[in-house]
Amino acid sequence: MRARLATGGLDFVLSVCVAILALLVALIFVVAAGVSFTSGADAFVSGAFGSQLNLAGTLAKMVPLTLVALGWIVVFKAGRFHVGFPGQILVGGMFVTVVALKIHLPAGLHLPLVLVAGMAGGALYAGIAAWLWAKRGVNEILSTLLLNLIAAQLLAWWVRGPLHDHTSPLPLTPAFPNSARWPELLKNTDLHWDIVLVPIAAILISFLLARTLAGFRMRLVGSGEMIAREAGVSPERIGVRAIMLSGALAGLAGASLVAAGTTPQVGEDFGGTYGFTGIAVALLARNNALAAVPAALLFAALEQGGQTMEGTVGISSSLVDFIQGLMIVLVLAATTVLYLVRRRTTKPRAPKATAPPTPRAELEPSK
Amino acid sequence: MTHMFAAIGIGPFDTAWLAEALILTTPILLAAMGELISERAGVLNVGLEGFMLAGAFFSYLMAWKAHSLFVGVVCGIAAGMLFAVVMGLLTIEAKADQIVSGVGINLAATGLTSYLFDEIFGNQAQIVVPIIGDIKIPVLSSIPDFGPALFKNDWTLYLAFLLVPITWFLLFRTKWGLAIRASGELPSGADTAGISVRRVRWFGVLTAGALAGLAGVNLAIVQVGIFHQEMTAGRGFLALVAVIFGRWKPVGVMGACLALGGADALELRLADQNQVPTQVWGVVAGIAAALAIYYVLRSRQRRPRKVAILLSSMVALSGVVLVFAAPHVDLPDQLWRSLPFLLALIVLAGAVSRAHMPSKLTLPYTRGED
Numbered sequence: 001m002r003a004r005l006a007t008g009g010l011d012f013v014l015s016v017c018v019a020i021l022a023l024l025v026a027l028i029f030v031v032a033a034g035v036s037f038t039s040g041a042d043a044f045v046s047g048a049f050g051s052q053l054n055l056a057g058t059l060a061k062m063v064p065l066t067l068v069a070l071g072w073i074v075v076f077k078a079g080r081f082h083v084g085f086p087g088q089i090l091v092g093g094m095f096v097t098v099v100a101l102k103i104h105l106p107a108g109l110h111l112p113l114v115l116v117a118g119m120a121g122g123a124l125y126a127g128i129a130a131w132l133w134a135k136r137g138v139n140e141i142l143s144t145l146l147l148n149l150i151a152a153q154l155l156a157w158w159v160r161g162p163l164h165d166h167t168s169p170l171p172l173t174p175a176f177p178n179s180a181r182w183p184e185l186l187k188n189t190d191l192h193w194d195i196v197l198v199p200i201a202a203i204l205i206s207f208l209l210a211r212t213l214a215g216f217r218m219r220l221v222g223s224g225e226m227i228a229r230e231a232g233v234s235p236e237r238i239g240v241r242a243i244m245l246s247g248a249l250a251g252l253a254g255a256s257l258v259a260a261g262t263t264p265q266v267g268e269d270f271g272g273t274y275g276f277t278g279i280a281v282a283l284l285a286r287n288n289a290l291a292a293v294p295a296a297l298l299f300a301a302l303e304q305g306g307q308t309m310e311g312t313v314g315i316s317s318s319l320v321d322f323i324q325g326l327m328i329v330l331v332l333a334a335t336t337v338l339y340l341v342r343r344r345t346t347k348p349r350a351p352k353a354t355a356p357p358t359p360r361a362e363l364e365p366s367k
Numbered sequence: 368m369t370h371m372f373a374a375i376g377i378g379p380f381d382t383a384w385l386a387e388a389l390i391l392t393t394p395i396l397l398a399a400m401g402e403l404i405s406e407r408a409g410v411l412n413v414g415l416e417g418f419m420l421a422g423a424f425f426s427y428l429m430a431w432k433a434h435s436l437f438v439g440v441v442c443g444i445a446a447g448m449l450f451a452v453v454m455g456l457l458t459i460e461a462k463a464d465q466i467v468s469g470v471g472i473n474l475a476a477t478g479l480t481s482y483l484f485d486e487i488f489g490n491q492a493q494i495v496v497p498i499i500g501d502i503k504i505p506v507l508s509s510i511p512d513f514g515p516a517l518f519k520n521d522w523t524l525y526l527a528f529l530l531v532p533i534t535w536f537l538l539f540r541t542k543w544g545l546a547i548r549a550s551g552e553l554p555s556g557a558d559t560a561g562i563s564v565r566r567v568r569w570f571g572v573l574t575a576g577a578l579a580g581l582a583g584v585n586l587a588i589v590q591v592g593i594f595h596q597e598m599t600a601g602r603g604f605l606a607l608v609a610v611i612f613g614r615w616k617p618v619g620v621m622g623a624c625l626a627l628g629g630a631d632a633l634e635l636r637l638a639d640q641n642q643v644p645t646q647v648w649g650v651v652a653g654i655a656a657a658l659a660i661y662y663v664l665r666s667r668q669r670r671p672r673k674v675a676i677l678l679s680s681m682v683a684l685s686g687v688v689l690v691f692a693a694p695h696v697d698l699p700d701q702l703w704r705s706l707p708f709l710l711a712l713i714v715l716a717g718a719v720s721r722a723h724m725p726s727k728l729t730l731p732y733t734r735g736e737d
Contacts, residue, residue, distance in 0.1 A: 029482070033486055081464075081466050081467070083413075083466075083470055132712075132715070132716050136715075136716045138715045138716055139611070139715075141413060141466055142604070142607055142608055142611065142715060143712060143715060145413075145601075145604045145607075146601075146604060146608065146708045146711055146712045146715075147712070149601045149604065149705065149708045150705045150708050150709060150712070153701040153702075153704050153705035153708075154701065154705070156701045157699045157700075157701035157702070160699070160701075161699055273474075276470065276473075276474050277474075279467070279470055280471070280474070283467065315486075316481070316482050316485030316486055316489065318478050318481035318482035318484075318485055318596075319478065319482045320478065321474060321475075321477055321478025321481065321482070322474075322475055322477075322478030322479040322481075322482055323478070324474055324475075324478065325471050325472065325473070325474030325475025325476070325477070325478055325479075326471075326475050327471075328467065328468075328470065328471025328474060328475075329453060329457065329468070329471045329472065329475060332457050332461065332463035332464070332467060332468055332471065333456070333457060333461055333463070335461075335463065336461035336462065336463060
């Protein structure tokens with residue numbers, strides 16, 4: 001137990017170091033662009049947390065980030081990698097638009113149906129990749145990369161064709177009725193009640209993975225397909241389930257972006273970069289479902305701070321995308337450093353273990 | 368006969384389409400050849416898109432700054448290689464997961480190029496740099512119709528297609544090629560034979576970076592002379608697909624790239640039309656009929672696939688009906704735009720078996736643990 005705690009502590013220190021390093025790099029870029037160190041840092045902090053509006057924006061951005069990160073953690077634990085979150089967010093959002101605009105229900109029923117539709121859309125779209133992997137042996141990373149590109153075209157058509165608001169020249173859907181939207185938590189901000197999904201989903205996924213049979217099977221498959229097969233668990237079935245569950249989480253993130261967005265309608269770029277950034281969140285959280293929440297807070301602050309900085313000190317918010325990619329790279333590099341450090345600390349015992357067996361010992365079993 | 372094809376305006380006898388297809392194939396083919404070498408050595412670069420984007424941006428930037436296309440080309444290739452160095456450090460030295468590394472590199476490259484583009488060019492009108500000109504191959508380029516389409520192009524296009532035999536020779540006829548293939552198939556064996564798996568894989572990754580960088584150069588300062596954010600638009604991913612569909616063989620990969628580039632060119636032409644030309648139905652009917660015949664013929668040897676036969680003949684029949692009915696169908700641009708990706712997905716689902724994949728692809732090699 002103490003060893004586990006120590007490992008967790010080391011993981012925590014590692015993640016914090018990576019985050020600080022990435023933020024320092026960001027500040028170097030800001031300084032290079034001609035903004036002073038203090039005003040850059042100040043603009044970022046006040047941009048992310050300074051006012052009620054900015055803080056609400058940061059918290060609102062946590063929702064899709066956490067959900068996508070949890071989606072990644074689920075597939076990761078089941079030993080599958082897929083990177084289809086952007087596409088699943090978009091398709092989830094598209095399903096939501098249909099339910100929100102074409103079905104008329106009272107408030108108490110409409111929103112739950114919207115959420116179910118988002119999850120179904122994400123799960124079904126992930127299901128294509130899952131099916132291709134399980135039945136046709138198609139690498140799920142490549143198929144999801146392609147499905148992301150197709151989903152973007154699908155959405156572009158969606159908001160120009162079947163669900164286009166004919167009163168607007170822009171590629172947008174009509175505004176949703178209030179019954180299909182998450183109620184506001186703070187008036188006139190981006191913060192809606194969907195923020196409750198963050199703790200609920202994190203706890204549920206953490207519980208699912210750690211304490212249930214389904215979660216155990218996923219981890220079993222993730223630790224080795226051969227072992228799972230020996231134990232009578234089908235890696236294909238579990239893999240498909242894990243991919244579809246992660247798709248449902250991404251779809252729910254899409255539903256949040258649509259039904260708790262700044263504007264009550266959907267354009268072709270509502271997905272943002274959450275689909276990939278969520279992966280970075282999960283990596284920074286070292287694939288721990290509960291740790292995904294603080295990691296998401298950090299990334300949400302980056303997004304929000306980056307957006308406001310564009311207005312206040314004129315730094316392009318694309319810098320945030322770069323920093324997020326950099327964090328993935330740094331986490332991977334840091335993990336190796338950690339591994340090497342651990343190996344060094346256990347080295348004293350190593351020589352004995354690797355000492356070549358004597359020929360006699362080698363011969364003995366055959367007798 | 369020629370008259371009929373001229374009336375169609377689309378198809379293999381349309382030289383404008385052919386020229387466009389070759390031009391659009393070039394960046395995918397360049398990146399795919401580098402990726403082929405890298406995957407044969409055991410490293411999968413999901414970050415290929417990022418390498419390409421870095422190549423495109425830095426070639427554009429430096430061609431503008433230095434007023435020299437040569438400097439642009441060199442810097443584009445160097446930028447691709449720089450990102451490949453990060454990939455190599457992560458996956459070969461640190462033995463980190465190749466796929467996650469690639470995702471990180473893509474994100475970082477997209478962010479970095481978008482950010483620098485905003486910072487450097489953000490406040491001014493788009494600057495157009497001069498583009499690399501075409502080289503006319505004497506005699507051959509004066510062949511009517513096909514000559515100009517095939518033999519009046521820029522050097523990156525010629526290089527892309529020349530790389531196919533070069534890669535084949537490298538992989539299958541040289542000692543170094545054997546080392547590359549061994550590193551992807553049986554790294555422990557390669558190690559025993561005195562080959563440095565580490566060095567071979569570095570060579571693979573850097574080649575992928577350099578050629579993907581050149582693919583970016585092609586996009587930015589050969590095809591258009593401008594850069595815009597995320598201008599690679601999925602071509603790096605298409606190159607990854609082409610390597611798989613080409614079954615990790617140079618000629619096969621070239622075929623896959625041509626199919627994807629051709630679909631891309633077709634998309635450009637179809638998006639121009641305000642309704643679906645009847646010839647499209649004809650092509651669909653033809654392909655479906657060919658499939659149906661293939662399944663019928665094959666069912667003599669193996670168990671008949673009735674559903675496949677039924678489906679493909681139904682599609683063929685409805686295609687023929689549509690040719691004669693010529694309905695006014697207005698399909699959205701977005702459908703044509705997703706055509707290459709759809710095609711890539713279908714070929715992935717249809718034809719690939721794992722048997723052709725380098726068996727240690729994406730797996731790091733540690734001496735004594737393999």
